[in-house]
Amino acid sequence: MIFRARHLLGIEHLSPQEIVSVLDLADRYVDLNRRTVKQSDVLAGMTQINMFFENSTRTQASFELAGKRLGADVMNMSVAQSSVKKGETLIDTALTLNAMHPDLLVVRHPSSGAVNLLASKVNCAVLNAGDGRHEHPTQALLDALTIRRAKGRIQRLTVAICGDIAHSRVARSNLILLGKMENRIRLIAPPTLMPPGVDAFGCELFDDMAAGLEGADVVMMLRLQRERMDGGFIPSEREYYHRFGLDAEKLAAAKPDAIVMHPGPMNRGVEIDGELADDINRSVIQEQVEMGVAVRMACMDLLARNLRAGRGMKATEVMV
């Protein structure tokens, strides 16, 4: 099992072998999570702080649950109650927290690159839970695990990523991961929501759903991120749904066994048809949530091993 990273800031710095290591370990945590007693002690005695500078329910809950199941002491710090509101800078907050000797810091921040800045100031392992429109590595890893379990592999697949790509960190992390694993990637979006120069990533660009979905194995829908938009990128939600919302009719262009994914939270009737989202034969959206906890457990486990090794402690052979 190869995983050398000290922090998990993005997919960009992971090698294909490291990605496979995370997925292999996460597979075992999936089994643990399905037991009645979901207890491990790989993080026993360690302190995990979840710092969310941006509102989150599902990701924060997923990280909290992952830490608790691994036996860590988990603390949630939400910005609403924090000193950030009193004018403290991000670095001061980091230094203050660092003085309390946490072991794992899970950070979400609305600015791209903020988590990297924070990681450079602390001694513990930092996990990026999403920074601006930059990266969301655990989402890409959980998507990869979901795909691998549904398709039996995470190579040589045609993956269509559709929707608000410009504002999506999920899209960026997935783009990098799926590229590293040698998949064929298609981006489908109205041109106003396509980040400039993204074709240089080696993916194919489409502004037409039918053409972009042709022969796809995996269809990844993205949420329309209204909160990140300054002004109108699209004329209206109804026109967006008409042209870019996924429904059974548009999905017919993809392979008959294509799976449908969505990182959540979904806007039913905006980017995806509600009925399709609930179709257990096509939609793996619930599986994605399940895989999320397992992938985060695997990531924290691997980071904790490196942390202990870095501190000169012998990595305890804790395996599930």
Add this chain to the structure above:
Amino acid sequence: MTLLVHKGPTMTLFLQNARIIDPEGDAITQGNLILDGGLIAAIGAASAPKDAQVIDCGGACLAPGIVDWGVKIGEPGERHKESFRSAGLAAAAGGVTTIIARPDTAPAIDTPEVLEFVTRRAAEASPVRIRHMAALTKGRMGREMTEIGFLLDAGAIAFTDGTHVTTDTKVLGRALTYARSLGALVVGHPQEPGLSLGASATNGKFASLRGIPSVHPMAERIGLDRDIGLTEMTGVRYHADQITTARSLPALERAKANGFDVTAGVSIHHLTLNEFDVGDYRTFFKLTPPLRSEDDRLAMIEAVASGLIDVIGSFHTPADEESKRLPFEDAASGAVGLETLLPAALRLYHAGQLTLPHLFRALALNPARRLGLPQGRMAEGAPADLVLFAPDTPFVLDRFALRSKSKNTPFDGARMEGKVLATFVAGRQVFGAV
């Protein structure tokens, strides 16, 4: 009243002894024409087919009907100024067979629902074809793009905010990017709105003498430069509604030479009138953009002749008496033109500046091509939308004889040459008593 003149079965028509003007082939031939099934069935046939109705043209000119791009009709909102019915009758009398209507109505044509409504109303009431442009931004306010996809599906032929210039380039850039992905044509009004705010004449001796607030011709060039820049950035198909000053021409020429998908139009008024025509504060000569210098007018004619400017239109803008019977600065801007477009354009022909085929290239062929319409051609299989006119018949225009509800023409009392004898839409006569 319902008049579905251009619908239903048509008779076969045999138009004999006409001077047939072919803008595409740049030729004039003497001959006969057969109209059948709404199309031009044959050109140059020797004799009439059996049971065809024969119309003797008496050697008059027969040309593709005018496609008038940029007509304001008061529906919805201002029916007292112009209705689909009155505009359609005026168009038929003026040899205009296709009206390309503007969306600057009240409310603006900015949703597929409004577009479907006006399309239905127009089809019921007008004897000539009416196609609608839709607004590019909601309410033409320049803040949010309209539902360009739905509007295209509902039949929008192009997108424009008319004379409202979107100053927020971020909004405009996105709208153009979105329009490009759908292949939509965007019509801009090249103007720097800061400079032209409140102006109702062009900078110069005349405006200074009369004390009318005026704008430098560069305002148009600055607006055009910006729009061309955004066209290059987004790759959108762009048409400048009116180019009226010589200073804009080099920018337009460069854009075309660089291969950008850019075309331009000019109003008939800027080709036939100049700033001095305003005379003693005559508000019927108040236009947007304002009338220019004589040098500019001559440069525009040359630009049409060289093909740099593609389209001539009337920019028909009905205004009631109340909105014109005001001090010059306060008066409404714009002039009607559906019925005077052809005789005014024939002034350029009579002055030896444009040939008849060239004139109809700018009046019919070029606008139709740019808008993706099959009209404007004198060819077998083309729609039988035609105008029959006597180019040399003189008359003095009486504005109260106009069919438009609004009579605000700058040509009242003018000596003109060229009378429309008959107008055909889809092979049916909609005007004239030939």
